[in-house]
Amino acid sequence: MQNNHPLTNWQAKARQMCAGAEVELTPKRLEVYTALLQAGHPLSAYELIDEVKHHFERQLTPISIYRMLEFLEQKHLVRKLKSAGKYIAITPNGPSANQQVLQFLICRECGEVKELGIDQRILVELKTCIDLSGFRLSNLELELDCVCTNCSTHTDADTGK
Numbered sequence: 540m541q542n543n544h545p546l547t548n549w550q551a552k553a554r555q556m557c558a559g560a561e562v563e564l565t566p567k568r569l570e571v572y573t574a575l576l577q578a579g580h581p582l583s584a585y586e587l588i589d590e591v592k593h594h595f596e597r598q599l600t601p602i603s604i605y606r607m608l609e610f611l612e613q614k615h616l617v618r619k620l621k622s623a624g625k626y627i628a629i630t631p632n633g634p635s636a637n638q639q640v641l642q643f644l645i646c647r648e649c650g651e652v653k654e655l656g657i658d659q660r661i662l663v664e665l666k667t668c669i670d671l672s673g674f675r676l677s678n679l680e681l682e683l684d685c686v687c688t689n690c691s692t693h694t695d696a697d698t699g700k
């Protein structure tokens with residue numbers, strides 16, 4: 540956010556991430572990614588169709604949007620939030636690097652999203668506990684139930700009346 544044009548940077552980084560791949564980041568796919576980035580909060584595939592139409596005057600079919608989202612998911616540019624059935628754009632300079640695993644915190648009141656890098660060791664420990672129980676973890680993505688700073692101060696003020 541320190542940059543004047545983070546969106547352009549992110550688009551460039553997204554292109555880099557897909558460079559050399561068999562399937563390219565086509566302009567259409569980049570539009571889908573950009574629309575999701577600009578939204579700044581999770582969108583369903585159908586909401587995203589509307590966003591793309593609004594920003595780029597392009598009408599996408601549900602089949603094509605699902606295919607593009609699948610591609611973007613494979614490239615780690617988009618993540619599907621299973622509990623909400625919605626998609627969120629991953630910023631290429633987010634905290635996914637190093638020894639951290641990217642997680643999303645989503646406010647259940649207002650939908651605000653925050654990317655958070657969780658230390659990989661925590662997840663390994665969690666996985667070990669689950670392994671010991673005899674169950675196998677099929678997905679390391681946590682979807683934690685959260686309330687953002689704004690909403691929690693709001694709620695505190697309400698109950699204080």
Ligand SMILES: [Zn+2]
Nearest residue numbers: 646649687690
């Ligand atoms: Zn909130």
